[in-house]
Structure formats: structure tokens, C-alpha cells
Amino acid sequence: MQSTRVIQDDQAVRDRIMAAALIRFRQYGYNKTTMAEIAADCDMSTANIYRYFANKQEIAGLCVANCIQDRIRCVEEVASRVDCSASERLRGFVLTLLQNCHDTWSKDLKIHELLLFITSEHPEIVHDKIARLQELLQAILEYGVSTGEFQVEDTVSTARAIYSSIAVFDIPLSMNFYPLQVFRARANEVVDLLLKGLSYTGKLQRYEEGSPP
Amino acid sequence: MQSTRVIQDDQAVRDRIMAAALIRFRQYGYNKTTMAEIAADCDMSTANIYRYFANKQEIAGLCVANCIQDRIRCVEEVASRVDCSASERLRGFVLTLLQNCHDTWSKDLKIHELLLFITSEHPEIVHDKIARLQELLQAILEYGVSTGEFQVEDTVSTARAIYSSIAVFDIPLSMNFYPLQVFRARANEVVDLLLKGLSYTGKLQRYEEGSPP
DNA sequence: ATAATGAATATTTAATTGAATATTCATTAT
DNA sequence: ATAATGAATATTCAATTAAATATTCATTAT
Numbered sequence: 047m048q049s050t051r052v053i054q055d056d057q058a059v060r061d062r063i064m065a066a067a068l069i070r071f072r073q074y075g076y077n078k079t080t081m082a083e084i085a086a087d088c089d090m091s092t093a094n095i096y097r098y099f100a101n102k103q104e105i106a107g108l109c110v111a112n113c114i115q116d117r118i119r120c121v122e123e124v125a126s127r128v129d130c131s132a133s134e135r136l137r138g139f140v141l142t143l144l145q146n147c148h149d150t151w152s153k154d155l156k157i158h159e160l161l162l163f164i165t166s167e168h169p170e171i172v173h174d175k176i177a178r179l180q181e182l183l184q185a186i187l188e189y190g191v192s193t194g195e196f197q198v199e200d201t202v203s204t205a206r207a208i209y210s211s212i213a214v215f216d217i218p219l220s221m222n223f224y225p226l227q228v229f230r231a232r233a234n235e236v237v238d239l240l241l242k243g244l245s246y247t248g249k250l251q252r253y254e255e256g257s258p259p
Numbered sequence: 260m261q262s263t264r265v266i267q268d269d270q271a272v273r274d275r276i277m278a279a280a281l282i283r284f285r286q287y288g289y290n291k292t293t294m295a296e297i298a299a300d301c302d303m304s305t306a307n308i309y310r311y312f313a314n315k316q317e318i319a320g321l322c323v324a325n326c327i328q329d330r331i332r333c334v335e336e337v338a339s340r341v342d343c344s345a346s347e348r349l350r351g352f353v354l355t356l357l358q359n360c361h362d363t364w365s366k367d368l369k370i371h372e373l374l375l376f377i378t379s380e381h382p383e384i385v386h387d388k389i390a391r392l393q394e395l396l397q398a399i400l401e402y403g404v405s406t407g408e409f410q411v412e413d414t415v416s417t418a419r420a421i422y423s424s425i426a427v428f429d430i431p432l433s434m435n436f437y438p439l440q441v442f443r444a445r446a447n448e449v450v451d452l453l454l455k456g457l458s459y460t461g462k463l464q465r466y467e468e469g470s471p472p
Numbered sequence: 473a474t475a476a477t478g479a480a481t482a483t484t485t486a487a488t489t490g491a492a493t494a495t496t497c498a499t500t501a502t
Numbered sequence: 503a504t505a506a507t508g509a510a511t512a513t514t515c516a517a518t519t520a521a522a523t524a525t526t527c528a529t530t531a532t
Contacts, residue, residue, distance in 0.1 A: 081523075091477050097474095101525075102523095172436075204452060207452040211425075214430070232419065233423075235419055235420035239421070244455075293494085295493075305494080477529080485520105486522085487518100490516090493513080495511080496512085502504080502506090
């Protein structure tokens, strides 16, 4: 019991430090946040933080991972709404991803900096996120197949293809190019086109050389 | 006649300067290339360059625009091959775009730096490029409709949607994430899916609530 | 023993300034 | 008049160092 008690206490301290750090990272960014400030916010010495974290970057990495988790939870929610068709789930998925991406870029600029910095050191964080999004897409596809909405042979490769098609809406850098409103319209156009492909029945119009005018 | 003569001479000098500049930009990058070096390569004084260009950035901007032009010409060629079906043209278009993008990133790193720098000052260069690519896509679509390969109502909005879907293959930054081989596979998957959407006949499977098991 | 600290050390950032480079301009050559 | 130049000026870059910050550790408190 004693050891459990201690581990829980440890986690509480870790959480307290991370919460304080995140507030400062959000407001001032990674570089302008000092370990001394984080420590002061937690009413402890700077040195004591190092009992709980290896270094500043570890704290930032965990903050970023948490943010990504939160973002993914939004998407998961939309991707599994019981009152929605598979098509609606797919559209919701894409628009939510876009909204998240835009928010990170424009509202949460400091977090975006942090994300850029951390993911350049730990690309596996991004890969894990993409893998999770593709799982969600696959689930939407399987749901669509089960309801008869979609005709899809290979849900894994199709989920990959869909993610590639909508990746541009999940890359904060691209948010520079157009206002959100334009991106929404573009995302909707892409979803419309994808939905046609997904409900494709296989009755391909054969191309006959020279027959049309 | 005299004035024409002079203008032609002017253009010849401009071309000579730009050629010399491009060689240095390619090898050493924008910052490590000095106006003095460019001038020496052209056997003229530094000051004389300013008779032909407003400043160093203008020279770089024109070099970049030329490079983009060259890249687009490759794509144009593929997009209008007489011996190819519309589907083949579309696939060629995407794979060529990807190849260009990858080359710029990995082989022509210095030019990529330049491109990044110039397009941050002149986003219209990128917008023009995207507009031209969308025109080419539209031409492929119209060709596909004319041969009966594609069923597309609105070629303009569909061309936009296709560009959005494949934009990730046209963003040098993304070349970091996977090797070219993987990107090629992804691009092919996306094209496969898009082609299904394009040849979609409109006979949509209706989703009937609760009817499947 | 565990948690925490203050002080010492190592590393990073920020300010300074001299050197390199871009740009301008008065003057010269054609 | 047009083209070109050398020298003057403005701007940017890079090396230097002082200050700030991250990290470690010996010591103290619980």
C-alpha cells in the first residue's frame, strides 16, 4: 500500500507541474517559459522539478502528446456518432480535423510552435496520430460497408488513400494559404468526390478508342 | 528598330545575370551568394546589375519563377500525351508532380530554400502555380468526359477537389515523412480512389436504415 | 528513506560591435 | 543618351562576450 500511495502522490506532483507548464507554454511559448517560473507556479524549487522529469523537453513532449490526445478525442466522437450515416461520419471527421488544425494554427500559435519543435525531435508522435486517424477512417468505412452505403474491397488501403487525400486539411502550415471558410468549401468538395468513389459499384464505363465524336 | 534592338540587348544582359545567379544559388544558396560574385561571373561591376534588376531578391524571384515554369512544363507534357487515356493522364500528372516535388526537396535543396524564402514574400507565385495545375486537371477531366471515361458534372470544382486531394504530394515539406517509394504507393492509391469517383455513374446505393443484418 | 532545497556548473540566449555585403549615386566612358 | 563604374552609404551577418537559464549535486528537512 505504501508504494502505491507514493506513486499516486508522484503522479499528482507530475500533473501539477505539467499543468503549470502548459499554461505558460500556451501563453509565452516554449523558449520564453523558464523552469524557474514553472517551479514558482508550483511553489517548489527549480531543482525539485528534476525529481519528476528528466528535463524541460520531456515536460513539453508530454504536454504536446496530451494536446494531440484531446484533438483526437474530438475526432473519435464525430467518427462514431450513432445517429449519423457513414457518409456523415466521414464528412464530420474531415471537417473536425480541419477545424482542429485551423485552431492550432491561428488560436493556439504557441502550441503550434511547441508541436513543431517537439515533433521534429519525436516524429513517432505524428506517425502514431496518423495511424490512429487511419484506424478511425477504417472504422467509418467498415460501418459504411456494413450498412451498404459503401462498396469497398480493401478498407485498410482505402483508409490510407482517404487520409492522403485529406492530409492537406491536417497540416497546420497549409492553413496559411486560404481562410478557414475557403478550406471548408474545399474539404466539402473533396468529401463529395471521395463519397462517389466509395459508393462506386464497379460498373466501369469502358473507354472505346475513337468511338465518341 | 533602334528601340527594339536595345530592348533585346537588355534582355540578353538580364538573362546572362540570371543564369550566373542561378548557378550560384543552386550551389551555395541565396545568402551565400553575393552580388559581387554574380557581377564577377558576368564580367561587370556590382553596380551595373542594378541597372537591370531592382535588387537581389528580384533576381531570385525570377529564378524561382523559371524553375516552377520548368516543372510545370513536365506536368503539362504528361497531362496531354496523345497516346494516353484520361485515367493514365491523371495518374501521370500526379506521379510527375510527386517526382518534381521530391527532386526539389532532396536533390535541389538549395533551390528549395530559395523557393521557401521567395514564396513567403510572394505567395502569388504559388497561387499562380496551383491555378495552372487546376487548369491542367480540368483539361484532363474534360478530355475524360469527351471520351466517355469520366462522368463529371462540374469540371472546375472537381479539378479543385482533385488538387486538394493530391496537394500533399506537391508540398515539399511532406517529403520528410516517408521515402519516395512509399509516397508513390500512396499516390497510386489516391488515384485509384479518385478514378472510382470520376467514373461514378450516379447509381447511388441507397442506404436503408436497419435493413442489413 | 524520501522529498526538497540552495548553490555550483553547464548550456543557451541576447546584446554588442566589427566586418561583409547590398544598395545608391556621382562620375566616366562610349 | 546609354551603359558602366568606383566609391560612399546602408544594411545584414558573424564573432564575442555578458547575462540568463537549464541542469546537477551536495546538503538539509521531514
